[in-house]
Amino acid sequence: MREVFHQALEDIQNRLVEIAELVTVAIDKATIAFENGDVALAEEVIADDVRIDELALSVDELAIDTLAMQQPVARDLRIIVSALRTSASLERMGDLAEHIAQLARSRFPERAIPKGLKSTFVKMGKLDVEVARTLVELLRTQDLAYAAQIRDADDVIDELHATVYEKVLSEAFAGDASHVIDAALASRYHERFGDHAVSIAKKIVYLATGDWTGSADPEIEVVDRTPGV
Amino acid sequence: MREVFHQALEDIQNRLVEIAELVTVAIDKATIAFENGDVALAEEVIADDVRIDELALSVDELAIDTLAMQQPVARDLRIIVSALRTSASLERMGDLAEHIAQLARSRFPERAIPKGLKSTFVKMGKLDVEVARTLVELLRTQDLAYAAQIRDADDVIDELHATVYEKVLSEAFAGDASHVIDAALASRYHERFGDHAVSIAKKIVYLATGDWTGSADPEIEVVDRTPGV
Numbered sequence: 001m002r003e004v005f006h007q008a009l010e011d012i013q014n015r016l017v018e019i020a021e022l023v024t025v026a027i028d029k030a031t032i033a034f035e036n037g038d039v040a041l042a043e044e045v046i047a048d049d050v051r052i053d054e055l056a057l058s059v060d061e062l063a064i065d066t067l068a069m070q071q072p073v074a075r076d077l078r079i080i081v082s083a084l085r086t087s088a089s090l091e092r093m094g095d096l097a098e099h100i101a102q103l104a105r106s107r108f109p110e111r112a113i114p115k116g117l118k119s120t121f122v123k124m125g126k127l128d129v130e131v132a133r134t135l136v137e138l139l140r141t142q143d144l145a146y147a148a149q150i151r152d153a154d155d156v157i158d159e160l161h162a163t164v165y166e167k168v169l170s171e172a173f174a175g176d177a178s179h180v181i182d183a184a185l186a187s188r189y190h191e192r193f194g195d196h197a198v199s200i201a202k203k204i205v206y207l208a209t210g211d212w213t214g215s216a217d218p219e220i221e222v223v224d225r226t227p228g229v
Numbered sequence: 230m231r232e233v234f235h236q237a238l239e240d241i242q243n244r245l246v247e248i249a250e251l252v253t254v255a256i257d258k259a260t261i262a263f264e265n266g267d268v269a270l271a272e273e274v275i276a277d278d279v280r281i282d283e284l285a286l287s288v289d290e291l292a293i294d295t296l297a298m299q300q301p302v303a304r305d306l307r308i309i310v311s312a313l314r315t316s317a318s319l320e321r322m323g324d325l326a327e328h329i330a331q332l333a334r335s336r337f338p339e340r341a342i343p344k345g346l347k348s349t350f351v352k353m354g355k356l357d358v359e360v361a362r363t364l365v366e367l368l369r370t371q372d373l374a375y376a377a378q379i380r381d382a383d384d385v386i387d388e389l390h391a392t393v394y395e396k397v398l399s400e401a402f403a404g405d406a407s408h409v410i411d412a413a414l415a416s417r418y419h420e421r422f423g424d425h426a427v428s429i430a431k432k433i434v435y436l437a438t439g440d441w442t443g444s445a446d447p448e449i450e451v452v453d454r455t456p457g458v
Contacts, residue, residue, distance in 0.1 A: 060310075064306060064307065064310055067296060067306055067310075068302045068303065068306050071300040073297045074297065077293060077296055077297050078293065081289075081293055081296075081313065084310065084313065084314075085313075085317070088314070088317070165410060168406050168410065169406050169407055169410070173406065177397050177398050177402065177406075177409050178398055180406050180409040180410060180413070181394060181397065181398070181409060181413045184409070184410045184413040184414060185413060185417065188414065188417070
């Protein structure tokens with residue numbers, strides 16, 4: 001029985017790693033499409049999101065089957081519940097990559113990247129890709145050092161997110177209203193992408209440290225508490 | 230054993246209703262604060278969100294305990310997994326109300342509501358409150374007619390969301406960049422609020438109709454697939 005449970009757990013973990021890899025490809029392509037106004041690449045990201053959604057659904061089905069058939073308790077139970085949460089966060093990260101691709105497509109043939117913000121968005125895009133890659137390693141190895149790296153990268157993304165608003169509101173900003181909307185939304189999508197990765201990392205830290213409520217590591221901040229602007 | 234399971238299920242349902250009621254109060258106050266630039270009301274929403282987060286966590290703990298102790302299978306298992314998802318969506322709806330309140334606070338003493346968009350945001354706010362109230366009734370009664378009402382109201386919210394971008398991009402729009410940011414973010418928060426309610430409604434429909442994968446009612450659309458703009 002224990003053997004069967006561990007096999008199921010390994011299957012779930014492998015699928016989560018596979019989804020995280022697809023999310024990494026999606027955010028990489030989406031940020032390049034957004035920066036270069038590459039509509040063909042944007043279309044690819046949008047089309048490929050279906051696969052992420054399907055895989056996330058398959059993880060949920062496998063997790064529910066495992067709950068039904070293996071009846072895990074204590075830490076094993078929390079690992080399965082955590083996998084359900086992780087699949088939802090990964091699916092949402094795929095959606096955010098898709099939203100960035102949709103922004104690139106919606107402004108074509110103009111570039112979606114607002115004037116004067118190119119270097120900021122290039123940095124945010126690189127950090128989002130780095131966060132996704134680190135998340136793959138964290139899910140694969142369960143090495144908590146990766147969780148700290150994700151948190152650190154997310155802090156920088158949050159700082160860049162704040163500077164986007166500052167730049168758009170400065171008198172030097174040359175863009176029009178459509179550039180302001182693109183900047184506000186794209187920056188928000190980049191920032192939420194990092195938040196979801198931190199949320200997953202936090203769950204893995206809690207499973208390792210045994211504290212489910214969130215007080216174990218005060219440095220790992222509660223997600224979804226990002227201010228509105 | 231069956232008796233104990235049903236008691237646990239009732240406890241979980243009652244707490245979900247309680248959270249939905251708090252979310253209704255939060256979105257009602259947040260939209261009024263945003264429309265009137267009422268910073269005191271905004272502060273209330275921000276302070277009260279802690280209670281929503283605590284209750285959502287308590288539902289999760291109760292659901293996990295029920296899984297461990299009652300070892301439900303088949304439909305009972307899916308009801309518990311669905312409760313975990315519902316608590317996460319309700320918690321997120323509370324966050325979105327808080328984000329709208331934060332927008333109101335951040336622009337004080339100016340009103341956050343962008344010029345020329347007052348009537349649109351008043352309509353969106355009312356629809357969000359209506360959606361939250363209907364969600365309370367759906368969670369309380371499990372009457373699927375409420376699910377259809379939520380979906381219909383969300384369709385109107387989506388239409389209003391699209392008109393916000395149109396208005397901001399029109400030549401008649403008199404606001405500056407900060408108004409454009411406020412409009413883009415606030416509209417997005419209102420729209421996501423409706424999406425989460427539809428997501429919860431969809432789960433309840435699936436539990437009632439027995440189709441977990443989402444193909445039972447093609448009219449209930451998959452959420453989180455809203456376009457980026």
